[in-house]
Amino acid sequence: MGAASLFGVVAPNSGNQKILVKYGTEEQKQKWLLPLIEGTMESGFSMTEPEVAGSDPRALRTTARKEGDEWVINGHKWFTSNGVDADFFIVMCRAEDPSGSEGRSGGMVQIIVPTDTPGVDIVRGIGIWGHSTSDHCEVIYDNVRVPLENALGQVGQGHQAAQDRLGAGRIYHCMNSVGQMWRAFDLMVERALTREVHGLSVSYGSNHVLNKVRIYAGRGDRIAVVGRNGAGKSSLLRCLAGVQDPTSGTISFGANVFLGYFAQEHEQIDLEKNALDNIDDELLTQEAERRALLGSFGLSGAAMEQPAGSLSGGERAKLGLAMLSAGGSNLLILDEPTNNLDPASVEAVGSMFSAWEGTIVVVSHEPAFVEALEPTHCLRLPEERFDFWRDEDMDVVEMR
Numbered sequence: 249m250g251a252a253s254l255f256g257v258v259a260p261n262s263g264n265q266k267i268l269v270k271y272g273t274e275e276q277k278q279k280w281l282l283p284l285i286e287g288t289m290e291s292g293f294s295m296t297e298p299e300v301a302g303s304d305p306r307a308l309r310t311t312a313r314k315e316g317d318e319w320v321i322n323g324h325k326w327f328t329s330n331g332v333d334a335d336f337f338i339v340m341c342r343a344e345d346p347s348g349s350e351g352r353s354g355g356m357v358q359i360i361v362p363t364d365t366p367g368v369d370i371v372r373g374i375g376i377w378g379h380s381t382s383d384h385c386e387v388i389y390d391n392v393r394v395p396l397e398n399a400l401g402q403v404g405q406g407h408q409a410a411q412d413r414l415g416a417g418r419i420y421h422c423m424n425s426v427g428q429m430w431r432a433f434d435l436m437v438e439r440a441l442t443r444e445v446h447g448l449s450v451s452y453g454s455n456h457v458l459n460k461v462r463i464y465a466g467r468g469d470r471i472a473v474v475g476r477n478g479a480g481k482s483s484l485l486r487c488l489a490g491v492q493d494p495t496s497g498t499i500s501f502g503a504n505v506f507l508g509y510f511a512q513e514h515e516q517i518d519l520e521k522n523a524l525d526n527i528d529d530e531l532l533t534q535e536a537e538r539r540a541l542l543g544s545f546g547l548s549g550a551a552m553e554q555p556a557g558s559l560s561g562g563e564r565a566k567l568g569l570a571m572l573s574a575g576g577s578n579l580l581i582l583d584e585p586t587n588n589l590d591p592a593s594v595e596a597v598g599s600m601f602s603a604w605e606g607t608i609v610v611v612s613h614e615p616a617f618v619e620a621l622e623p624t625h626c627l628r629l630p631e632e633r634f635d636f637w638r639d640e641d642m643d644v645v646e647m648r
Contacts, residue, residue, distance in 0.1 A: 365394060477648050489509035
């Protein structure tokens with residue numbers, strides 16, 4: 249609606265503009281079309297009648313009788329669009345011209361009728377979609393007089409003009425419906441991929457490290473959990489990952505959430521297997537693919553072959569990150585993912601996750617990583633303040 253309004257093509261004005269462009273005289277375009285486009289004037293379309301079937305325009309009874317240099321309009325319309333705010337209506341009429349100078353008598357013609365013309369009676373807004381009223385109005389035309397030059401096109405062209413207008417209108421309605429469908433679908437997908445934490449608490453004996461934490465994560469969010477050591481950051485992530493039960497509170501995941509967990513102590517790695525065998529072979533079925541992945545994370549060919557338990561801390565971190573990338577997850581729980589990595593790798597990993605389309609909840613004391621990640625939200629512990637990311641949150645990242 250915003251873009252349509254900006255360009256002056258909101259229905260019913262858009263359809264009426266089409267009629268004015270095709271059938272209007274230069275004078276009519278200057279007087280009615282340009283103000284519609286500029287947004288200084290509103291219009292309505294008045295065709296449907298309560299006494300006859302709207303599906304058969306040949307049955308319309310509203311008449312426009314030629315008297316001198318005027319049309320005299322009499323009739324009863326309803327569902328006239330934009331009836332409350334319109335400055336003029338385009339009215340479908342059956343012409344009555346005994347002289348025949350304006351075309352065949354009985355032919356259909358569309359006529360511009362200013363809504364402040366004497367005899368135009370806007371009776372009411374008709375209830376639609378369960379509402380008691382609307383801007384689709386019932387209108388009575390009682391000896392309404394307008395100049396002959398207010399006719400759009402020739403007598404007998406009214407049906408063709410209506411089809412020209414309504415044909416495009418049907419396309420616009422389809423476009424709006426498809427757009428609303430996609431918007432609803434996007435909202436459904438986003439909702440399906442959300443996860444919420446309600447009043448999460450974690451205690452170790454009498455030591456309460458978390459007390460009723462509440463966070464909400466949507467698709468694409470990057471949540472940095474910051475605070476001093478011992479504030480419960482890793483405990484929170486273990487609860488989110490499902491490897492630890494909270495003392496109280498609930499964690500709710502949307503449908504189709506696939507979780508990947510990077511544990512600070514690399515518990516997700518099978519230390520007895522070599523690096524190649526730790527990579528999920530359901531997505532990367534070929535050994536060459538798994539080697540290429542590990543190589544992209546900086547693991548050498550020799551390191552790929554040896555048991556994971558014999559790898560250095562940095563090599564284990566790279567293996568854990570490679571496992572996440574091959575796991576098909578759309579929610580990543582990352583507990584100090586850059587520990588033991590060199591500075592160049594730290595920034596590269598942050599940039600990689602920043603471009604990732606899923607959701608991330610991360611604990612990290614590395615400013616370069618957090619800055620490259622570009623968080624959207626921050627959870628400060630022990631304050632348990634969850635809010636949008638602010639620049640001053642970076643000051644807390646390095647706290648130990």
